[in-house]
Amino acid sequence: MVIHLRRHADRHPRLVEAAFLLLIYAATSNQYRRAGTDTMWWPGFALAAVTCTTLLARRRRPGTVVVLTTLATAVAGAQGSTFGPLLLLPVIVALYELTLQASQRTIRTHCLLVAVILLPTALLWDSEDKPWANEAVSLAFWILLPILHGSAVRARRAYLDTVRTRAEDAERTRYEEAQHRVTEERIRIARELHDVVAHHMALANAQAGTAAHLFSTHPAQAGQILTELTGTTTAALRELEATVGLLRQPETAEESLNPAPGLERLPDLVAAFAAAALHITIAVDGPVQPLSAGVDLTAFRIVQEALTNVAKHTAVNTAHIHLAYAQEQLTITVSDDGNPITPPRAPGGGFGLIGMRERAQSAGGRLRAGRRPEGGFAVTAELPISI
Known part of the structure; x- marks a missing residue:
């Protein structure tokens, strides 16, 4: 009622x-x-x-x-x-x-x-x-009653408005945080896709060019390179499928059980570039220390992208990887001794150095890239051993 x-x-x-x-x-x-x-x-x-x-x-x-x-x-x-x-x-x-x-x-x-x-x-x-005191007290009571009650109602309304405002702010903050997380996830996936596509496509391009150059003079060697090219493209498709598959997983899906790539896969990376006629040397200073999963993945992706840039942008057949382990820091340097070449540039520009710098910063480190005084180009990343 x-x-x-x-x-x-x-x-x-x-x-x-x-x-x-x-x-x-x-x-x-x-x-x-x-x-x-x-x-x-x-x-x-x-x-x-x-x-x-x-x-x-x-x-x-x-x-x-x-x-x-x-x-x-x-x-x-x-x-x-x-x-x-x-x-x-x-x-x-x-x-x-x-x-x-x-x-x-x-x-x-x-x-x-x-x-x-x-x-x-x-x-x-x-x-x-009536006695004047009773008259005064009675009148004062009826004057103060609406003021006291109105003050209580006003305070209650102000409290409810504050609670409502806080709830709206909390809801807006949750929405903004969700949007921020979505943006971060998109950037992360875009960075992974860039690394996978740039590395494997550059490697496949180098292998195909080498095979075409050797086809008339060394057909057997060209055939071997083409066989390795098949493995390169297969690996590219496999990694693309795994990366894009993250977009199809529901929020409650468990993490993939496949281990993320790390520096233990450097020999496979070096062998892949060797098939593209890029000889790579590896030097290690200090006792090798185990890295946390995030740093290990970051280190591998930085080396992979740096070598991809060497294959794409320099006219050399040799690159150098230097790993220096200190007490709390790993310093990675990827360098070459060649002169730059200017291949056709994509309309949107390149994101290799940007991606490497973002990876280093996300792991708590920093990255420098530039020409060396003695010639060539070098990428140096300083990463914490663990995060």
Whole structure:
């Protein structure tokens, strides 16, 4: 029943407002009688109508409505009406609305104004001969009651607004965090795809070029290179399938059980480039230390991309890999001694160095790349042993 009435009130706010003002009018107009008699002060009905009508503007001009209802109540009291909660009802409603909207200073000012107007009126013209202390306490109670109740409602609304704002902020933060994670995952997959495609396609291109060069003079060697080219393309397809397969996995899918590539696969990488006529030397300084999975994968991908750049962008057949193990750091240097060549550039530019730098930074390290004073190009990555 209560829920039904509340829904009806929400759908018809003007009807509810009219009924509310009529109830106030009925309660206050009956108080416009001279104390001790049944004689009605008939102009009081008109005064009560004006007073209740001013309450229509209590939400737009609460301060003005408080002043008008107070003056009307003082006039009624001066005509002999008894000061009580029903006579003060318009003032109580106006003070309550003022408390919900105005500042504390405005509330105190109007509260003092109401007391200054009504208290002398009640003491001078109230004919019930109550002790002045009782009259003052009673009037103060009815003035302070709507202010205290309004302050409690205002504090409750402010609390609910704060809770709602925090909930909205939390929801927005969760959405932004989810978007950030999606972006990071897209970048990670794009980086993996770039490394796989760039490495295997560059290697396949080098093997095909070498085979074409040797086909007329050394057909047996060209045939061997073409056989290795088949293995290169097969490996490329396998890695592409594994990488793209990550996009098809649901969020709850378990991680792949296949181990991620690491520096233990350097001999296979060197052999693959050897089939493309790129000779690679490996030098290691310091005792070899086990790397964490993330650093191991980062180190392998940086070496792979650096060698791919050597095969694509330099006219040499030799590259050097130097691994220096320190107590807390692994330094990787991939260098060559050749001169750069300028192959056709893709419309979007290259992302090899950008990807290597991002990988190093994601593992807590850093990467430098540039020409060497003695000639050639070098890529140097400094990675922590573990993260």
